[in-house]
Amino acid sequence: MTKMNLKLLKNRAKEEIEKVKDLKELNEIFNKYLGKKEELALILRSLERLPKTKRMKIGKSANELKNFLKIEFEKKSQEIKEKIQKEAEEKEWIDITVPGEKPVLGHLHPLTIAKRKVEEIFQVMGFSIIEGPDIETEWYNFDALNIPKEHPARDIWDTFYLKNGLLLRTHTSPVQIRHMEKNNPPLRIIVPGSVFRHEATDPSHEFQHYQIEGLMVDKRISVANLKAIIGEFFRRFFEKDVKFRLKPDYFPFTEPSFDIGISCVICNGKGCSVCKKSGWLEVAGAGMVHPNVFKASGLIPKDWQGWAFGFGLERLAMLKYKINDIRLFRSGDLRFLTQF
Ligand code: FA5
Numbered sequence: 132m133t134k135m136n137l138k139l140l141k142n143r144a145k146e147e148i149e150k151v152k153d154l155k156e157l158n159e160i161f162n163k164y165l166g167k168k169e170e171l172a173l174i175l176r177s178l179e180r181l182p183k184t185k186r187m188k189i190g191k192s193a194n195e196l197k198n199f200l201k202i203e204f205e206k207k208s209q210e211i212k213e214k215i216q217k218e219a220e221e222k223e224w225i226d227i228t229v230p231g232e233k234p235v236l237g238h239l240h241p242l243t244i245a246k247r248k249v250e251e252i253f254q255v256m257g258f259s260i261i262e263g264p265d266i267e268t269e270w271y272n273f274d275a276l277n278i279p280k281e282h283p284a285r286d287i288w289d290t291f292y293l294k295n296g297l298l299l300r301t302h303t304s305p306v307q308i309r310h311m312e313k314n315n316p317p318l319r320i321i322v323p324g325s326v327f328r329h330e331a332t333d334p335s336h337e338f339q340h341y342q343i344e345g346l347m348v349d350k351r352i353s354v355a356n357l358k359a360i361i362g363e364f365f366r367r368f369f370e371k372d373v374k375f376r377l378k379p380d381y382f383p384f385t386e387p388s389f390d391i392g393i394s395c396v397i398c399n400g401k402g403c404s405v406c407k408k409s410g411w412l413e414v415a416g417a418g419m420v421h422p423n424v425f426k427a428s429g430l431i432p433k434d435w436q437g438w439a440f441g442f443g444l445e446r447l448a449m450l451k452y453k454i455n456d457i458r459l460f461r462s463g464d465l466r467f468l469t470q471f
Contacts (some may be wrong), residue, residue, distance in 0.1 A: 136330075139251070144200055145302065146166070148200075148207050152211075162293055164203065165204070170275070171193065173278070175193050175436055178427065179254060188229055228340070245447055246343075249321070249442075253345070256364075258355070261306060261310055262329065263306035264300070265299060267299070269296070272290070272301060275308045275428070276384040282383065287303075288302065291327055298375070299323075302326050302344070303343070304326060305323070307344065311430055316350075317349040320345070320346050321346075324344075325340075326342050328340075334457060337445065339461075341443040342444065346438075347439075348435050348437030349435070353436070354438065357417060361375065361415075361440065367423060369451060374394035374400065375393040376411065380418075385417065385439060386419060387416035388416065389417045390415075390416060395412050396453075397450070405455055412446070415440050418438065419438050445457050446459070
C-alpha cells in the first residue's frame with residue numbers, strides 16, 4: 132500500500148460522491164468506502180504488517196483520508212437534504228397575500244325570513260306561537276269550523292284525502308279549535324304552518340302554501356281590536372304606513388267576516404298588473420269568531436268574544452320583496468333565491 136494508492140482511492144471516492152443524486156446512492160458509496168469490510172478498512176487493518184516508519188506514514192494518510200471522506204459524505208448529504216427541502220417548498224409554496232376563496236354559504240329562504248319577521252312582530256305584541264298537525268281530521272278541518280258535510284264551502288277548500296280518512300289541512304284554522312279545547316281564554320296566539328289545496332297553480336296560487344292564523348279571545352273583544360292589531364302588524368312588517376281595508380266577505384267560522392286588503396305596495400294604490408289595476412291586494416281572511424266555533428271547542432259562546440284571521444305568508448312576502456310570481460318560492464331557482 133502506497134501513498135499513491137490512497138490518493139487514487141481519494142480521487143475515485145471524490146468523483147463518485149460528486150455524481151451522487153440521492154441519499155440512497157450516497158449511502159451505498161459511504162458503505163463502499165467506509166464500511167467495516169471495505170477498502171479503507173482493509174488498508175487500515177493491513178498496516179499491522181508494515182514496518183513501523185511506513186506504518187506511521189501510511190496510517191496517518193489513511194486516517195486523514197477517512198476523516199476527509201466522512202466530511203465529504205456529510206457535506207453531500209446536507210446538500211441533497213437542502214435540495215429536497217427546496218424542491219418541496221417550491222412545490223408547496225403558498226402566497227399568503229392572495230385573497231382567499233369565500234366558501235359558498237347558504238342562507239335563509241325568503242319565506243323563512245318573512246315567517247320569522249311575522250312571528251317576532253306578534254310575539255312582541257304578546258301573542259304565543261302555536262303549531263298544529265298538517266294531517267287533520269275532517270272534524271277539525273271542516274265540521275268544528277261550522278262547515279258540515281254537503282256545505283258548499285267544502286268545495287272551495289277542497290283538499291287531498293288520505294286512504295285512512297284523514298286529510299291534508301286546507302287552512303290553519305283547525306288549530307283555533309285544538310287550542311281552545313285545551314286552553315281557557317284570555318287567548319292570544321298565532322299559528323304559522325303549511326296548508327294544502329286541490330287547486331291549479333297560477334302566479335298567485337300554489338297547491339301548498341303557508342298561512343299565519345291569528346286568534347284573540349277575551350271578554351270584550353271587537354273588530355276595533357282586530358283593526359288595531361292588524362294595522363300595527365302591517366306598519367312593522369312593511370316598515371312604512373300601509374293603507375288597509377276590511378271588506379265584507381263570508382267564512383262559515385266567523386261572523387261578521389272580512390277580506391283584509393292592503394293598498395298595493397307596488398304601485399302605491401295607483402293600479403298595476405299585480406293588483407289587477409284595483410289598487411288593492413287581498414292578503415287575509417278574518418272575522419269575529421262564530422258562536423258555533425266556541426261551542427265546538429267547549430266554550431260557552433255568550434261568555435266570550437274573539438277575532439281570528441288567516442294570512443297567506445307567500446302573499447305577504449311577495450308584497451314585501453316585490454315578487455310577481457308565487458311559484459318562484461318553491462322553484463329551487465338559485466337566481467331567485469340568491470337575491471335574499
Ligand atoms: C282561509 O283559509 C281562512 N281559514 C282564513 C280565515 C281565518 C278567515 C280565520 C277568517 C278567520 P282563504 O282561503 O281566503 O281563507 O285563505 C287565506 C289567505 O291565504 C288568502 O287571503 C291568501 O293570502 C292565502 N291563500 C289562499 N289560497 C292560496 C293559494 N292557493 N296560494 C297561495 N296563497 C293562498
